[in-house]
Amino acid sequence: MTTTPYPLTAIVGMADLRLALLLNAVSPAVGGVLIRGEKGTAKSTAVRGVATLMPHLAVVNNCRFSCDPAAPDPTCPDGPHEAEAGDVRPTRMVELPVGASEDRLVGALDIERALSDGVKSFEPGLLADAHRGVLYVDEVNLLHDHLVDLLLDAAAMGATYIEREGVSVRHASRFLLVGTMNPEEGELRPQLLDRFGLTVEVAASREPDERVEVVRRRLAFDEDPAAFAAKWAAEEDALRERIAAARALLPSVRLGDGALRRIAAVCAGFEVDGMRADIVTARTATALAAWAGRTDVVTEDVRQAALLALPHRRRRNPFDAPGLDEAKLDEILRQFEDEDDDPEPEPEGPDDGPQGPDDNGPDDSGPDGGPDGGGEPPQSSEGELPAPREERQPAPEPAEGEAAPQEAPAPGAxxxxxxxxxxxxxxxxxxxxxPGLGEGAAGRRSRSRTPHGRTTGARRPRGALSRLHLAATVQAAAPHQRARGRTGRGLVVRRDDLREAVREGREGxxxxxxxxxxxxxxxxxxxxxxxxxxxxxxxxxxxxxxxxxxxxxxxxxxxxxxxxxxxxxxxxxxxxxxxxxxxxxxxxxxxxxxxxxxxxxxxxxxxxxxxxxxxxxxxxxxxxxxxxxxxxxxxxxxxxxxxxxxxxxxxxxxxxxxxxxxxxxxxxxxxxxxxxxxxxxxxxxxxxxxxxxxxxxxx
Missing domain, CATH: 3.40.50.410 (von Willebrand factor, type A domain)
Incomplete structure (x- = not known):
């Protein structure tokens, strides 16, 4: 299996997807991106492609938590760190499998060593690996609830806390969250949905010529990945340089009062919940200006930022389709046409590739494609969501006691x-x-044995011990202390004494x-x-x-x-x-x-x-x-x-x-x-x- 990633510049079309990923590469403060689309639309390929374009990081030597040498974490488990130059390495993209365990995500404490030897032994998890990098979750809507809770905590606090029976570890965990999902398989919890800065919708093209180009490029890549990547190396280098230039320009970008009023008016006009939408839209507009090589945010930046940052924040219930009414957006922005505190936009717009809007480079192949397909948002489908409830106009109903219509009178009619x-x-x-006690996937309906919930008993560990039942462990070890030659105050604990907690929660x-x-x-x-x-x-x-x-x-x-x-x-x-x-x-x-x-x-x-x-x-x-x-x-x-x-x-x-x-x-x-x-x-x-x-x- 090849380790060469498919070049981002070789993906056909999908301008919104590429733009959202590149804006996060310019400004990680945007908060990541959620990519929604049907299967086979190059969602994962695009994410892996942009990861290779991220700037390199300076890290402390031999630090498992990627501390910054210029500002090391004073509470790092591998610290304290002395002032040193450190190493430079590529930005990591860490993939979180849907079926990962809690210990794989946050890390594992060796409870046995902590009890018997008094040693705090900690094995870092994926959240530690993703610090200062990209955490990618494919099929994020299928992630188990307990993993979603841990992601929410880490995203909110910028740190991960591991607590096991009085033994605790904390480490910094700030990452760019990128997720992909197929809406046909279910929606995200609203709390996690709001944590994604931007969202884009992708779908495969229906144009034969574009689909032909997608297949042609994919076959060429599969035949010789190294040669295909070399063919696009110049475009990749140009895009990498543009990201670095936009990052350098970003601190100089001015977000004027006029742009802020536009952002506030748009967010208020679409009745989004909370203030995170305003903040993300402001950060995205600033990144768009830097991407276009400007130091001032203009109206078009605000418009494009709203189209990326607001659609997934407007849902009021699971049956509301994400989206934004562009006509309403333009109407809100027209209220500010007389204000002249924003300069005129440069000829090159924020959507233009590194070679310009009129170049015949690889990014201008069409509105759609990728190695697996991709492109414009779907217009309609068999699974289209119902119209909002207030738009329904039911026909006049019969009286309450009116008889129901009779069925067909003839058997063969x-x-x-x-x-x-x-x-x-x-x-x-x-x-x-x-009824009864199940062992299904975590949910909120029926009683079930789960890794989380209230403790109902104890048992011998099955595999690595992660949920110690302290009282049961002490009770199992106590009768053997004299035979084991205990002389001090400490308890002599053997592997056979350990007990893990049996917990009861809810299943779906x-x-x-x-x-x-x-x-x-x-x-x-x-x-x-x-x-x-x-x-x-x-x-x-x-x-x-x-x-x-x-x-x-x-x-x-x-x-x-x-x-x-x-x-x-x-x-x-x-x-x-x-x-x-x-x-x-x-x-x-x-x-x-x-x-x-x-x-x-x-x-x-x-x-x-x-x-x-x-x-x-x-x-x-x-x-x-x-x-x-x-x-x-x-x-x-x-x-x-x-x-x-x-x-x-x-x-x-x-x-x-x-x-x-x-x-x-x-x-x-x-x-x-x-x-x-x-x-x-x-x-x-x-x-x-x-x-x-x-x-x-x-x-």
């Missing part, structure tokens, strides 16, 4: 689809969890929705309420770090509308476009759910499922439809699937069929009204499994 109905506003739902589950989209649900008011309820449950799943899936049944069968995924946005989009009409093949929906869960148990056996069936309980089509539905429900119950039935039946006459389904599934039944967390009609909900065990959750 084609089902008449009703137009998709907008969902009602989401609300905070009751919490449902899976697979929440599989089975939604009735048949004609019996097609009354507009009812379907709007049903979609609002499912949307609320989707929001709850997002907050509890669940995976979700969705099955719909109508007409002649059931289909998997959304395979299990971490992308709640995709679930909301499928729900928004869900049509209704036709017969009610309830049994088909339940059998499809059984098959999906069977496959998911093979893929991820530790993630326990929660089945949410949204229906009025009716079943039509074929002989004995209700009996077949009951048998399908019994199959799910026999497999131990924890379930909840959301009863959508409405009107003055109710058949209670959803309650019958609940009994077959061994599941609680809640109405749409009971689903609300502020409802007082049902204070306790019970989820039963196939063995009759129960888990009671207070409202």
């Amino acid at each position: 084609a089902a008449q689809d009703a137009a998709p109905v907008a969902a009602a506003d989401p609300f905070r739902t009751r919490k449902f969890d899976v 589950n697979l929440v599989l929705f089975v939604v009735d989209a048949s004609g019996s649900m097609a009354a507009r008011k009812r379907m709007s309420a049903v979609k609002g309820a499912v949307l609320s449950l989707l929001l709850d799943a997002y907050q509890r770090r669940d995976k979700i899936g969705m099955i719909t049944f109508r007409g002649s069968g059931a289909e998997v509308a959304l395979p299990p995924t971490s992308s709640v946005d995709a679930g909301a989009a499928r729900l928004e476009k869900l049509p209704t009409g036709g017969r009610t093949p309830l049994a088909a929906g339940l059998l499809q759910a059984h098959e999906v869960l069977r496959v998911e148990r093979l893929r991820d056996p530790s993630r326990r499922p929660l089945l949410v069936v949204v229906t009025d309980g009716r079943a039509t089509g074929g002989p004995e439809p209700l009996a077949r539905a009951a048998r399908a429900a019994g199959l799910l119950a026999a497999g131990g699937t924890a379930s909840v039935v959301v009863d959508c039946e409405a009107g003055p006459v109710r058949l209670g069929l959803a309650a019958e389904l609940g009994r077959s599934l061994l599941a609680p039944v809640v109405t749409l009204d009971d689903l609300r967390a502020d409802s007082v009609s049902a204070l306790v909900r019970t989820v039963r499994n196939s063995n009759g065990n129960t888990s009671r959750r207070a409202a």
